[in-house]
Amino acid sequence: MDGLIWSGAAVSCLGLLGLVVSIIRVNRARKTGLDDKGLRAAVQKVLPLNLGSLFLSVIGLMMVIVGIFIG
Numbered sequence: 001m002d003g004l005i006w007s008g009a010a011v012s013c014l015g016l017l018g019l020v021v022s023i024i025r026v027n028r029a030r031k032t033g034l035d036d037k038g039l040r041a042a043v044q045k046v047l048p049l050n051l052g053s054l055f056l057s058v059i060g061l062m063m064v065i066v067g068i069f070i071g
Contacts, residue, residue, distance in 0.1 A: 001071030008063025011056055018053030022046045 029042035 001067045004067035005064050005071070008060045008065075008067060010060070011063060012060025015053045015056030015058075015060055018049055018056065022050040022053060025049075 025046045026043060029039060029046075034042065
């Protein structure tokens with residue numbers, strides 16, 4: 001079960017890394033001084049990365065919880 005816990009932690013960290021990347025991309029878009037439409041378009045481009053990263057984080061945390069319960 002240690003493998004499940006550590007792999008879950010790795011998946012969760014990968015999701016966290018994706019969230020940080022999406023935050024950085026949105027901050028860069030905000031600093032460029034785009035108008036409302038341009039900023040919305042930039043955020044819409046980042047949205048799939050953000051949602052996928054959240055999904056990975058949740059799956060990783062679930063793997064850790066299951067590994068702890070089984071072990």
